[in-house]
Amino acid sequence: MQTVNRLDLLRNSVAAFRANGETLGLVPTMGALHEGHLTLVREAKSRADRVAVSIFVNPTQFGPNEDLDAYPRQLAEDSALLQAEGVDLLWAPDAATMYPVGYATSISVAGVSDNFCGASRPGHFDGVATVVCKLFNQVRPDFACFGEKDWQQLAVIRRMARDLDLVAPYADQIIGIATVRESDGLAMSSRNRYLSPASRKAAAALPHAMREAITEIENGAEPGPVLALLHQAILDAGFTSIDYAALADADTLEPIDSRVYAPARLLVAARIDGTRLIDNMPVCPPAGTNG
Ligand SMILES: Nc1ncnc2c1ncn2[C@@H]1O[C@H](COP(=O)(O)OP(=O)(O)OP(=O)(O)O)[C@@H](O)[C@H]1O
Ligand SMILES: CC(C)(CO)[C@@H](O)C(=O)[O-]
Ligand code: BAL
Numbered sequence: 001m002q003t004v005n006r007l008d009l010l011r012n013s014v015a016a017f018r019a020n021g022e023t024l025g026l027v028p029t030m031g032a033l034h035e036g037h038l039t040l041v042r043e044a045k046s047r048a049d050r051v052a053v054s055i056f057v058n059p060t061q062f063g064p065n066e067d068l069d070a071y072p073r074q075l076a077e078d079s080a081l082l083q084a085e086g087v088d089l090l091w092a093p094d095a096a097t098m099y100p101v102g103y104a105t106s107i108s109v110a111g112v113s114d115n116f117c118g119a120s121r122p123g124h125f126d127g128v129a130t131v132v133c134k135l136f137n138q139v140r141p142d143f144a145c146f147g148e149k150d151w152q153q154l155a156v157i158r159r160m161a162r163d164l165d166l167v168a169p170y171a172d173q174i175i176g177i178a179t180v181r182e183s184d185g186l187a188m189s190s191r192n193r194y195l196s197p198a199s200r201k202a203a204a205a206l207p208h209a210m211r212e213a214i215t216e217i218e219n220g221a222e223p224g225p226v227l228a229l230l231h232q233a234i235l236d237a238g239f240t241s242i243d244y245a246a247l248a249d250a251d252t253l254e255p256i257d258s259r260v261y262a263p264a265r266l267l268v269a270a271r272i273d274g275t276r277l278i279d280n281m282p283v284c285p286p287a288g289t290n291g
Pocket of ligand 2: 029
């Protein structure tokens with residue numbers, strides 16, 4: 001595996017693959033790798049001759065009071081994991097390489113960025129869209145893999161790729177990978193390591209409560225009262241605050257306030273032990289609902 005932290009070296013490595021006619025998949029990450037990330041890597045490997053992984057803790061997607069400084073950085077350990085997976089190229093730029101003095105450009109994806117994490121983390125998706133656009137331009141992959149755990153992020157990136165003609169044939173080449181979960185159902189996340197053992201155990205109540213709510217909605221219950229009970233169940237489990245626990249259209253991320261008529265998503269962001277966790281799951285319209 002080649003590890004590069006300069007743009008000219010990255011371009012040389014990519015050019016060498018392309019000179020051999022090889023296809024290239026990209027897996028963007030912020031490091032602190034776990035089985036969720038490695039699942040993305042394996043999917044990319046199954047689809048391409050070569051796989052590049054980026055590790056960059058992107059400062060522009062963190063708010064002023066968020067965990068940028070605390071975010072785990074463990075390049076040597078991550079590098080060993082990627083090497084063992086047979087990754088070809090690790091792109092690990094520093095902040096000055098990504099945002100040199102005078103840097104002035106930002107990408108904003110209207111609509112799909114507006115609600116949920118976009119509302120509770122102002123500017124977050126501008127930071128994500130901008131850095132992902134830069135990564136696509138730097139690596140020029142044939143496709144890129146992202147996790148469904150960050151469902152809204154995936155929708156924002158698909159919209160951007162389509163709108164800016166980034167990865168041909170556009171949104172189809174943004175591959176979404178199902179959320180990888182711990183054995184008790186909690187979605188894997190680099191931030192789970194912030195939790196005390198007791199909070200980590202309590203956090204598993206979140207996906208269970210979400211599944212129960214979804215079953216009721218899919219069986220025809222009114223979403224409003226079901227979501228109110230879900231809020232209470234999340235707080236009862238030991239979460240201290242909820243940014244949102246709501247339904248949205250699966251593609252446009254428009255909030256759904258009444259009945260579900262088309263494929264939807266239940267999206268949750270809530271804090272436990274000072275750590276903000278997110279999760280989401282599919283919701284089908286109840287049988288007999290006119291779509
Ligand atoms: N449990 C998971 N299952 C599938 N994909 C995942 C999972 N966790 C993260 N990913 C995906 O890995 C990529 C890199 O994510 P990132 O480095 O932010 O990791 P993370 O564990 O989501 O960290 P964070 O705690 O910051 O949310 C993203 O596309 C993300 O959706
Ligand atoms: C896509 C991403 C690598 C952009 O920094 C990040 O938001 C992440 O890890 O999900
Ligand atoms: N996985 C999403 C990156 C973030 O929370 O900033």
